Amino acid sequence: MLQTKTKKTITAGMLIGLGLILPYLTSHAFGIPGTILLPMHIPVLVIGLSCGPFYGGIGGLVTPLLSALLTGMPPIYPMLPIMMGELGTYGLVSGLLLHKTKLKGSKRGIYPALLGAMVSGRLIYGVIFSILFFLNNEMKALSVGAAILTGLPGILVQLLVVPPVVIVIGHGIMDRQQLEKGDKMLEEAKKMIKEEVATCIVIKEDRILKAENGRGIQPVIYLYEENCLEDALVVDKIVGKAAAMVLTLGKVKGVYAQTMSKAAKAYLEEQHIEIAYERCIDVINNREGNGICPMERAVMGIDDPSEALETLKETLISLRKMA
Structure with missing residues (x-):
């Protein structure tokens, strides 16, 4: 009820850091490509659901940008703008749905907010992909449908992991x-x-x-x-x-x-x-x-x-x- 901006900032900062570490761990430690488990998506969704739309949106934009600058992944073009749009939407929409609608403050609202954010993020993925494809025909190798199918294990992980993590963090998530x-x-x-x-x-x-x-x-x-x-x-x-x-x-x-x-x-x-x-x-x-x-x-x-x-x-x- 009295969560401070400082606490939200610290929480978001720690989760952004986790968003930089997880892709490295899954890729190098376990040899699983990020396109399968989508490890960067999890912290961003948690930021939005725990801290609200402002922090979620910022986290979604900053995490892939920092990762690209520090590790070279995702590639600056074409994946960085696609991921910034997708993850920024994840954080923004998840925060809006859980904190600014009738779902506000309800643990049962976490899943609808999560699903709404995931769908919205994928739609933005498709929109940005279409724009870039229109501007550059060499992107034929990429496919929105293929990306979704490849990322199905990651989507399942998000549905299983994100809600309990948000509840454990417990930033303002209580019975409405x-x-x-x-x-x-x-x-x-x-x-x-x-x-x-x-x-x-x-x-x-x-x-x-x-x-x-x-x-x-x-x-x-x-x-x-x-x-x-x-x-x-x-x-x-x-x-x-x-x-x-x-x-x-x-x-x-x-x-x-x-x-x-x-x-x-x-x-x-x-x-x-x-x-x-x-x-x-x-x-x-x-x-x-x-x-x-x-x-x-x-x-x-x-x-x-x-x-x-x-x-x-x-x-x-x-x-x-x-x-």
Whole structure:
């Protein structure tokens, strides 16, 4: 639900790399030509289904291009433009069908999206082939029908391998009703924050479990001590590194912030906690706006969340005595 652009970029990048390695392995290690197993197709389809149409389309264009430049396969002409069109369509259409239609968020939608992408890609293959054939009659040796027949084992492999891989990666592929309900709860929590009904809200099992209204770090510490943060999505008005460390200690699965500091963003990402925010700022300032927040200053040199919590409690006590 809170998959970040960073995660999508990393996932797509890794799969593009796999798209460069697989053809080499199948060809050199096992002696099976790429035209039979179509190994480059698998990562591209996974990118589209897992990360959406933008990343899928880019992955489909970039993978064969990089492969041609680095390994000489596919040949620059005529196969590179054909494969870029075909694989680009695979990634784009698979992402569009699964992420932008009624199939959205449904595991059962993976197969229809996969089949739709495979058919669309082959159609584009035929269109580009026809254009190149019209421009160059020497391409008689190539045949769209022959390519499809030769690649039947690869098509079977795609149908068997791609869906479970997408499910394992699990980037946003969940039951559609659960996804919609989770999004609805998130929107409701965001509205509560904006209307100042609450400053920190805990969403768990697709319902708002707790909503606290308080200043600074105190609501987060209270929710931690109430043992209600584990596996929860926390929606907060302001999340700095101090809050991020307490939320990490509470084992949250995701954090949405109206405002998040760069230090909090970096810390949560290091802990592999999903994040989203409306704006990201350099630092969280104090209430007077003339310096850094004392809670942020207190944890500046701390990496251990347990140590951070104790330091924050001591800082709160000191601030109360000074008030």
